[in-house]
Amino acid sequence: MHLTRFRFNTARIGARRVLSSPQMLHAAVMSSFAEIPQPGEDGARVLWRIDRNSKAETYLYLVSPDKPDLTHLVEQAGWPQTGGWQTFDYGTFLERLTTGQQWAFRLTANPVHTARRNDEEPTKLTAHVGVRHQRDWLLKRQQNAGFKVVEKSPERRLAPQDEHELIVHDRRQLSFKKSGQRQPVTLVTVTYDGRLEITDADAFRRTLVRGLGKAKAYGCGLMTLAEA
Incomplete structure (x- = not known):
């Protein structure tokens, strides 16, 4: 790699x-x-x-x-x-990563979920647009991805939802056309900066080389690390 x-x-x-x-x-x-x-x-x-x-x-x-x-x-x-x-x-x-290590991280992702307006409609992928839902999208995936976002000590929390060492920023809506298609492709992308602890080194290595979430062909899913 x-x-x-x-x-x-x-x-x-x-x-x-x-x-x-x-x-x-x-x-x-x-x-x-x-x-x-x-x-x-x-x-x-x-x-x-x-x-x-x-x-x-x-x-x-x-x-x-x-x-x-x-x-x-x-x-x-x-x-x-x-x-x-x-x-x-x-x-x-990647070989040097071990369970228990803490790292600063950056991830740009496409936080989506499946939804439908009524029981008759088929489900479709829908973007999370609120910061809280975008943050929760990542937190719901951390266990399977082999890490956990580090929690702040109580005295450092500025609000009830400010529990984790995590910033959601650079929120963008991208629209572009693919060759051969009339309808444009629309993506919502978000960048996450924070601090994590590795909980499963093998699963975490897979996350780093496979990516996290959808729209990997369009600049989403890559997580990089730096010393915390």
Whole structure:
């Protein structure tokens, strides 16, 4: 497994054009491989995420079974003479994860649920739009994903719902067209920043290489870690 980071040159028209469309970003990511990687025996797949730390600091993070070549992105949306990308050995890092460790994390996800207005209607995927429901979406999945979001001590809680080391931000509604389809695709995405504790190292490793939630092809599901 590999973890790759690429910085966009947002002053360039090519960068702004690619960043404007999840469909174009998906195509750019998959073009990084001579052959599109197929999910491995452990379910590992290509995952990616855009981090907009500031107007001039926008990064692509990419986790993949195969090593990518981002030359096309550097030429179109980076710094061809002085820029590039960094690829790290992710497998070695994953092997060092153990139950009980605590990490800071970031995850961009597509929090959805199934709903219907009456018993006659078929269920359909519906986006969570409220912060409380978006937060609860992640908390409901943490056990199966092999981690738990760390709880705050009572004296640090600012409100009854402020129980966890978790921030929900950068809430976006994306709309784009896929080739061959008349109706646009609409996605609600949310970024979670927080602190977690690993409760099941094997399950957690699977989460990191398989992704969490829906819309993985469009920049959702990739969780990255940093020292807490």
